[in-house]
Amino acid sequence: MQGGQFTKETDETGKVVIITGANAGIGKETALELARRGATVYMACRDKQRAEEARKQIIRETNNQNVFFLQLDLSSLASVRKFVADFKAEQNQLHILINNAGVYSVTRRLTQDGFELQLGVNHMGHFLLTILLLDLLRKSAPSRIVNVSSLAHTVGKIHVDDLNLEKSYDDRESYNQSKLANVMFTRELAKRLAGTGVTVNALHPGVVDTDILTNYNIGKDSVLSFKTIKPLFWLFLKTPKNGAQTTIYAAIDPDLDDVTGQYFSDCKPKNVAKVALDEKVAQFLWQESEKWTGAPKVI
Secondary structure, three states, X not given: OOOOOOOOOOOOOOOEEEEEOOOOHHHXXXXXXXXXXXXXXXXXXXXXXXXXXXXXXXXXXXXXXXXEEEEOOOOOHHHHHHHHHHHHHHOOOXXXXXXXXXXXOOOOOEOOOOOEHHHHHHHHHHHHHHHHHHHHHHHOOOEEEEEEOXXXXXXXXXXXXXXXXXXXXXXXXXXXXXXXXXXXXXXXXXXXXXXXXXXXXXXXXXXXXXXXXXXXXXXXXXXXXXXXXXXXXXXXXXXXXHHOHHHHHHHHOHHHOOOOOXXXXXXEEEOOOHHHHOHHHHHHHHHHHHHHHOOOOXX
């Protein structure tokens, strides 16, 4: 049940990595493993106290002093822009960007910029972050962008007539839309970056025992949350360490140096859902993402 494992030994000394949501769960385990392999790791997190605690733990366990924290709130475009400015003030290269952070919200909530929260954090914030860091990624090529999506994308739909879900809101549909957006963004960005030495791939980490599942409703109109029945299913959940394996694989496996626009699960390539192949909708999503975030255009 714990899925594929990335067992290759690699030396990541000299590589600079950003991981969003690196203070807990999959993100923390990814940061720990890349630090163990010698990388310079930037933990991009909203909660300063939790991030500092995790950062100190990672340094203790890896004896790698090059683990840093910079504050990032993906629900605020101003915070995204400040993070990028702060990072560029410290670093002039970036080899791996891991867009890992995610939220799940039972009720419809808005980001600071008025975006529906799940789409805003899981997609729009990462969209702007990635576009603003492309100059460093290109300069540091070969480099990689890794987007943590989900199997949930297979039942997702981009609501072209109600992208911000103002007309109606369902927590699962909202989450599924945001995860489908991750895959569509991956595929479209890979096309635009062809020949630059920057690869972009997405992945499904598995069903992992992390905080994001806490408020997940089991069925439509159900009063049961995943937290309520978790004891019945714990055998089927991946640990955060095992859930991080595909992220680590996508970020550093030498065999993936020239692989881009793909989707992985359990450290292996997988086919994306048919809905993710809709070029017209992907173009719509890209244009709306540029408009909403004010991101510079990418050829």
